Amino acid sequence: MIETNKAKQTLEEMLQEANVRFEEPDCVQIWEVFKKFSDIKVNCSDDAMLFQSGVYDFTGEDLFSLGYVRQFIFEVDGEYDHMEQLEITIYFRPNQELEQFEANLWTNDCNSKKEFFHLVENMKEFQIPIEKFIPIEFEIEQEEV
Template sequence: MSSTPQEDRLVALLRQHGVDGQPVYGLAAWSAFKAYGREVFGPQSIGLLFQVGTYDFTGSPLFHFDPVCQFEITDADGEHDHFEQLHCELTCSPDAALSGMEASLWSFDYPTADAFFAAVEALPAFQASVERSDYTLSVSHETV
């Protein structure tokens, strides 16, 4: 499977922030995502999303710490065609500390990337999940 330029840039930033292999420290991955988010933040066609929660997508529940960058793709006339999302998804087995933790926050209501990041970092769900060092990382770019 070939990667996109967006995936390649995020992976390069992850490496610069000490994320190279598994398991992954949540704060290191978040720092890399913040660097990426600062690079792309600005156009109304790009949104940043922070989402966490326990979900059963594969037959067994996993806790997901998933910062996302969403890109609006337009057609030749400049009209909306579709969205693409770049995920920096961290997963781990849920435990008592993560039980019931769920949050979702978009950047569209914030004037700067740093204002959005500050709002995310103030969330109890962020605080409870960012310090973990047992995450598995998956970087993916998908059409939604």
């Protein structure tokens, strides 16, 4: 089990070990590392995962993004205290085709983590961007939400 303050570092190390290149991100390779990272226990009350895609202005300009998110939920004395999210965001130049691929899927909407991964991998919002378009960059952030 790792502490949440080591989660981002652990994920970054896993990406490095998989030879993921920040300057030429491979969406499938990053997804596979994210799936492996989901098996690492994190010291929190509960956690969930989210896949999201769409055109957003996270960077100050409208870019299409794929987001692989792990959310950590914390309680104190059995009461909700706060949440943190660790997110990999992969950016693409937007175009008319990508603009139609907006989606959100939480593990909480699925019966199991396996079902979540299966559903994401079969979504056109996941498949088409990674099959047809080249990402321009990706980033990893962890913050309290």
